[in-house]
Amino acid sequence: MSSFPPASGSAGQHHAGVLAAAATGLCGFIERHGGDPDRVLGVSGIDPELLQHPTLSLALPNYCQVLEEAARQSGCDNFGLYYGQQFKPQGLGLLGYIGLCSATVEQALINFSRAFPLHQRNSLIRLVDEGEYYRFDYQVRHGAILNRRQDAELTLGMALNLIRHVLGSQWAPRAVHFEHPRPEQWHEHCKVFDAPVYFEQPCNSLLIAKRGLNRAMPEHDPALLLVMQDSLRQLSLSKPREPDIVDDTRAQIRRQLLVGEPVLEDIAEQMGLTSWSLQRRLRDQGLSFSAVVDKLRCELATHYLAQQQLPISDLAPLLGYSETSAFSRAFRRWFGVSPRQWRSQGRGAF
Structure with missing residues (x-):
């Protein structure tokens, strides 16, 4: 190949x-x-x-x-x-x-x-x-x-x-x-x-x-x-651009979520950085690695819930959670309701 x-x-x-x-x-x-x-x-x-x-x-x-x-x-x-x-x-x-x-x-x-x-x-x-x-x-x-x-x-x-x-x-x-x-x-x-x-x-x-x-x-x-x-x-x-450390980190995390919990050391290695260097650069933006992971999961959760044909039971692995209960607890922390309640209230609709 x-x-x-x-x-x-x-x-x-x-x-x-x-x-x-x-x-x-x-x-x-x-x-x-x-x-x-x-x-x-x-x-x-x-x-x-x-x-x-x-x-x-x-x-x-x-x-x-x-x-x-x-x-x-x-x-x-x-x-x-x-x-x-x-x-x-x-x-x-x-x-x-x-x-x-x-x-x-x-x-x-x-x-x-x-x-x-x-x-x-x-x-x-x-x-x-x-x-x-x-x-x-x-x-x-x-x-x-x-x-x-x-x-x-x-x-x-x-x-x-x-x-x-x-x-x-x-x-x-x-x-x-x-x-x-x-x-x-x-x-x-x-x-x-x-x-x-x-x-x-x-x-x-x-x-x-x-x-x-x-x-x-x-x-x-x-x-x-x-x-x-x-x-x-x-x-x-003709159009030079400085790399965006937050966007690049989010992109790596999103790929990692499909196979499980994102690990700082693995993400940093994929980006050609040490874990310490990645943490420092995120800290310069007022962020931590765990905060970037949490925010991305939150955004992805509402994105997937908007797709009515996608069963709620399928969301946990898409977000890197090994158990549905872990996803449900995180969702209640973000929004104060369960994913099912969110969708039934129409908040996940386009």
Whole structure:
């Protein structure tokens, strides 16, 4: 098993968010589903003017929020899924053309994965060689972003369309994985991807059989490919950003919660720090490690309770608790009521 890493150098670390090309056609799509684009953008803190310039940068939390808000206000629970279904590679701007200008479908996937960190920061994207197939992984890793289902479904739809651009609309992956819980209308996901779809997985992934990936890309253009790659690299260098220790810690904790209680030493090691150094840097922000864990659990608890199809009995392991009773005690400490009472009062509803 091997994976193709991002492009070399530190350019990807300097990107400010996600390029506005990722929102191509968004306002029109919101309107077609009965939503008010101005209201959706306003609530999400996005300047509509930015959407007119595909090489300008949107803050990633605002981008994920605008997709969730569009789903909520339009009443279309599968908004990201359908938005991704119609999203053509050309709409992704520089990143899309990097795929289109590649030599083969396989090389398009490799180049797309390598360039993605320059298009969107605070995200994992990798193409893992599993022998008979590739596993295309995607995951937002921004500690401030809790609601990211719509973005995940959109992004895997974008990757799907890059492949179908050459192999045809009947092409389907072996399977599709999503990290979020199964939504109510999950059968639609099976129809869109024409494949088995699994939820509550460690990562958002497409499993792509290698057969047919040697097909030539019709728009293959080596010279233009180099121009697109260089342009994206230059954009990523233009917006330096200092790492946010709280966001980075939250992102590591959220991944750890899926396997159990977060441990300071383990989280610090993942971040390339000593436990003492991580504690000191959090203390400089007026926080402790345990306080960051507790606040994130609290926010995630209300996030999961808002998903009515998710049984309350399933929440404890999602929050890193080994027993439901421990989760219930924590929830009463946060809100003075049980999770069941919270949901029955409608406080967990959108």
